[in-house]
Amino acid sequence: MEDNFFERVYAIAKQIPEGRVTSYGAIAKALGTARSARMVGWAMNASHNRADVPAHRVVNRSGLLSGKHHFQGTNLMQQLLENEGIKVANNQILDFESVFWEPEVAELN
DNA sequence: AAGGTGACCGGCC
DNA sequence: TGGCCGGCCACCT
Numbered sequence: 001m002e003d004n005f006f007e008r009v010y011a012i013a014k015q016i017p018e019g020r021v022t023s024y025g026a027i028a029k030a031l032g033t034a035r036s037a038r039m040v041g042w043a044m045n046a047s048h049n050r051a052d053v054p055a056h057r058v059v060n061r062s063g064l065l066s067g068k069h070h071f072q073g074t075n076l077m078q079q080l081l082e083n084e085g086i087k088v089a090n091n092q093i094l095d096f097e098s099v100f101w102e103p104e105v106a107e108l109n
Numbered sequence: 110a111a112g113g114t115g116a117c118c119g120g121c122c
Numbered sequence: 123t124g125g126c127c128g129g130c131c132a133c134c135t
Contacts, residue, residue, distance in 0.1 A: 005131095005132070034131090035130065035131045035132070036129080036130040036131050036132085037130085038129095038130065038131065038132085039130085039131055039132055039133090042131090042132065042133065043132090045133095046133090061123090062123045063123075064123075092123075096123090
């Protein structure tokens with residue numbers, strides 16, 4: 001299951017600082033506009049096995065918790081974000097621009 | 110092997 | 123941050 005593609009996405013997600021969030025497109029862009037942001041989301045789907053992947057810090061470009069539906073419970077994702085100081089309301093991140101973190105082109109360590 | 114799917118994005122109305 | 127449509131690419135059956 002260690003497809004390099006997923007590992008690449010995980011590597012970026014792991015680098016997301018606390019209290020910051022990024023978008024799927026940003027990660028895809030960090031991969032060099034690799035393929036499509038869709039694959040990032042797909043990789044996140046598999047990230048359920050990876051506890052090191054803070055998928056809750058990854059939202060869509062609108063700052064909407066699109067993936068919240070895939071988390072356990074109903075508002076677990078929001079809880080985690082708020083726990084890091086990120087304000088969320090109605091599945092929507094407040095001050096999205098302020099907490100947005102653009103992933104650098106950091107490769108595998 | 111081919112088709113369907115998906116936690117999206119950008120462009121357009 | 124309205125709402126809809128096409129495109130993109132890897133994964134699954």
